[in-house]
Amino acid sequence: MIYITVTLIYLAILIGIIVYKSRSVKTEDDFVVAGRSVPVYLLVGTLVCTWVGSGSLFGTAGLTFRSGFSELWFSMGAWIGIVIIYFIAARVRKIGQYTLTDLLETRYNKTARMLGTITIIVAYIIIAGYQFKGGGRFINILSNGSIDPETGMIISAVVIIAFTALAGMVSIVSIDIFNGIIMILAMFMALPFAISSHGGWGEVVATINAKSPEYLSMTEGHDGYWVLGVLLPTFLLLMSESSIYQKFSSAKDAASARKAVLGMLIGVVIIEFLMCTIAVVGYAIYSEDARFFLTDGSINESMSEEIILRIGYEQMPALAGSLLFAAGVAIIISTGNTFLMVTSTNVTRDLIQPYILKKKDSKTNMLVQRIVIVVLGIFAFLLVTQFTTILEMAFISYTMIGASLAPVLLASFFWKRVTPAGGVASILAGMIVPVINKIMEVSEVSFSIAGISFPVHTDYIAIPSLILSLIMLIAVSLLTPPSEEEKWKPFFS
Numbered sequence: 001m002i003y004i005t006v007t008l009i010y011l012a013i014l015i016g017i018i019v020y021k022s023r024s025v026k027t028e029d030d031f032v033v034a035g036r037s038v039p040v041y042l043l044v045g046t047l048v049c050t051w052v053g054s055g056s057l058f059g060t061a062g063l064t065f066r067s068g069f070s071e072l073w074f075s076m077g078a079w080i081g082i083v084i085i086y087f088i089a090a091r092v093r094k095i096g097q098y099t100l101t102d103l104l105e106t107r108y109n110k111t112a113r114m115l116g117t118i119t120i121i122v123a124y125i126i127i128a129g130y131q132f133k134g135g136g137r138f139i140n141i142l143s144n145g146s147i148d149p150e151t152g153m154i155i156s157a158v159v160i161i162a163f164t165a166l167a168g169m170v171s172i173v174s175i176d177i178f179n180g181i182i183m184i185l186a187m188f189m190a191l192p193f194a195i196s197s198h199g200g201w202g203e204v205v206a207t208i209n210a211k212s213p214e215y216l217s218m219t220e221g222h223d224g225y226w227v228l229g230v231l232l233p234t235f236l237l238l239m240s241e242s243s244i245y246q247k248f249s250s251a252k253d254a255a256s257a258r259k260a261v262l263g264m265l266i267g268v269v270i271i272e273f274l275m276c277t278i279a280v281v282g283y284a285i286y287s288e289d290a291r292f293f294l295t296d297g298s299i300n301e302s303m304s305e306e307i308i309l310r311i312g313y314e315q316m317p318a319l320a321g322s323l324l325f326a327a328g329v330a331i332i333i334s335t336g337n338t339f340l341m342v343t344s345t346n347v348t349r350d351l352i353q354p355y356i357l358k359k360k361d362s363k364t365n366m367l368v369q370r371i372v373i374v375v376l377g378i379f380a381f382l383l384v385t386q387f388t389t390i391l392e393m394a395f396i397s398y399t400m401i402g403a404s405l406a407p408v409l410l411a412s413f414f415w416k417r418v419t420p421a422g423g424v425a426s427i428l429a430g431m432i433v434p435v436i437n438k439i440m441e442v443s444e445v446s447f448s449i450a451g452i453s454f455p456v457h458t459d460y461i462a463i464p465s466l467i468l469s470l471i472m473l474i475a476v477s478l479l480t481p482p483s484e485e486e487k488w489k490p491f492f493s
Helices: 002-022 028-036 040-051 054-086 089-095 100-107 110-142 149-197 201-211 224-239 242-248 254-285 307-314 318-352 362-386 390-414 420-443 462-479 485-491
Strands: 447-449 452-454
Touching: 002 110, 002 149, 002 318, 040 149, 040 254, 040 318, 054 110, 054 224, 054 254, 054 307, 054 318, 100 110, 100 318, 100 390, 100 485, 110 149, 110 307, 110 318, 110 362, 110 390, 110 420, 149 254, 149 307, 149 318, 149 362, 201 254, 224 390, 224 462, 254 307, 307 318, 318 362, 390 420, 390 462, 390 485, 420 462
Parallel strands: none
Antiparallel strands: 447 452
16 A cells, blocks of 8 residues: 555655646747756756656566666667767757757758658657556556556556646656656665565575576677667667757756756666666566466566566565655656657647648647647557557667667768758668568568668667668768758857
8 A cells, every 4th residue: 555655645746846837837938948947957857767768667677687787788878879969968959949850950951850750750659658558567566456557558648648738848847856866766775675585696696697697797698789789779769869859958058958968877877777787686586486487488578577666566665665666657757748748849840830830829839739749649549559568669669760860960960061862861761661670570571781681670670770871871961962051050069
């Protein structure tokens, strides 16, 4: 009962903050970029919570349960991306646009913006959807099975959609500082309790050495191709994470945006390393538990994604475990809010305002965006039923948006010679390959790019997607006339 009580109290606190903050939303700037006045400490909190979502709580945990500490390659892709983002954060804020697609139109053209919008809508709806799926599993565990995952998914969807529609970006940055703190505290508490529940670190190591000794290494049992396959999706997504660019635009100035990236790096590394270690310990704890394995002895991928919450519910004292569940609420709601908010901003600004709402009216735009949030939330709920695991959804969505947008965004800031035609060709290539890969995976066939054969598997989808995207970006740019100076100069100031 204490798990439910603490979770509901924390949820009530978040609702109270959001309702209070919603009263300050007066203009479109308030709703979309929080009035461009977010201080560093709030920006750090919301950037950390943007990245650490159900993909980490469930997907990353499940990958760790299946591969051990080598999962850190998956997380490390994001860490590398954050370091690179540090060098462009101030420039993004100085340009002063609302969204990533605004940047695409400024550097390339309207076609690039439209393709970027389509990519973001599809990928981010998948990401928002797996927050609902994660929420359903969360509620199922919290209720000790009395609420099934499907009903829990409906409850999660309603809460996340309502939160987002109420106050927009103001609500997100207001609650994320609390969410970030609760995440870090919960993970620091969970690790020692998990280790002690199995008799100490020595027993954990002994159990893993007896069962799967490669789990204690980052390199054993995997080749370089696997490492690259799991590192690229998170790196590419981080580099093209539209919600992060939108939050840079919420910063009060360029210096604040850059400082916040350092705080984000520290927070994300700490949380993801702790999550990975907790899941490794969880493998030792549940190595003989039939719930986590199929009849042929292979790991039950869907069940493995629940490992961190199972530890919190079954292996920790109730009070400490309830804090972990409060962190689960923070992770799921914050990430769901962010991805619905960013997707609705792109739909409203790129598809509705230019062609339907041509009159510039801030209140009308906010109303339309709130309606769009609800519609997209319903669509995300329907889409999530087409996938088995959260990790599969993460790989596909990360790669689709990363391979499409990361190369053109990096080229915007680091390659003056890139052209609008090259940018458009690169985005198209990055969009198409993941779709083809998914079709061919179902058909159990393979394919080649530039004479190189690639295995058709979700774990490796990022490699061919990135290769083709880069080929098109470079080749088409070199074959077309260079852009005028006014196109690239703002990105190099």
